[in-house]
Amino acid sequence: MARRLPQQVLTTTFATLARKVLQAAGLLGTDSITMDRITRRFEARPERLIAELGIQALAGLSVMEVLRCVMTTTAKYSYSDHRGIRTEHVPRCYSGLSGADKQVITGLARNLWSQLENPAADWLPLKGYHLIKRLALSELSIPADYSHLIVDESHDLPRSVVQIIDRAEQAVITLGDRYQSLRYRRIARQRAEGISIREM
Secondary structure, three states: OHHHHOOOOOOOOOOHHHHHHHHHHOOOHHHHHHHHHHHOOOOOOOHHHHHHHHHHOOOOOOOHHHHHHHHHHHHHHHHHOOOOHHHHOOOOOHHHOOHHHHHHHHHHHHHHHHHHOOOOOOOOOHHHHHHHHHHHHHOOOOOOOOEEEEOHHHHHHHHHHOOOOOOOOOOOOOOOOOOHHHOOOOOOOOOOOOOOOHHO
C-alpha cells in the first residue's frame, strides 16, 4: 500500500518527527549519538542509572523499586501537558509514600529528565515519548514543508502530542473514535474538531 502513495505524502510517527525537528534545531547531539540513544535495543544499565542519579532505598522500597518509580514518574510526566515534574506524576501504585518521599522521587525524576535533555549523556537511551515531550516543551513547530497532518487513533493521543498539534499551522485531520478510548477522560482540544461519524 505504501507504493501507491504519491511521493509527496510522508508517513511518520510523532517520535520520528520530534527527533527530526529537535535535531534541526540543534537540541540533540550528533546524528550518530542520537541514533544510538534511540535504538530500541539500547538500554541503560540499572547500576549506571542508580549511580548517576544517586538513588538509595526509600520508605521500604528497594533501590531497584525506587529506580522503577523514578522512571515511571518521568514517563508519566512525558505524556502530560505540564511544564515540570510534580508529585502528581508519581504513580498511584506507590500510594504508601509520604509527601516527603514523593518529593524525593520527584527530585530524582527531575535529575533523570535533565540527563535526558543532555546531549552528552550518550549512555542514557531516549525513548519516543521523551522526544515528543521535548518537542512539546520546546515550542518549536512542525516544519512548513508539511502542508497537512492526518492523525489516526486521535482518541488516545497523549497530552504532549495534543500540544504539538494545537500549535501547528497546518491543516489537521484527526481520525478517532471516542468509544475506543483507553483513557478515562477525553482530552480537550484547543482547535476545533470535526464531526463524529457515529453522531451523524
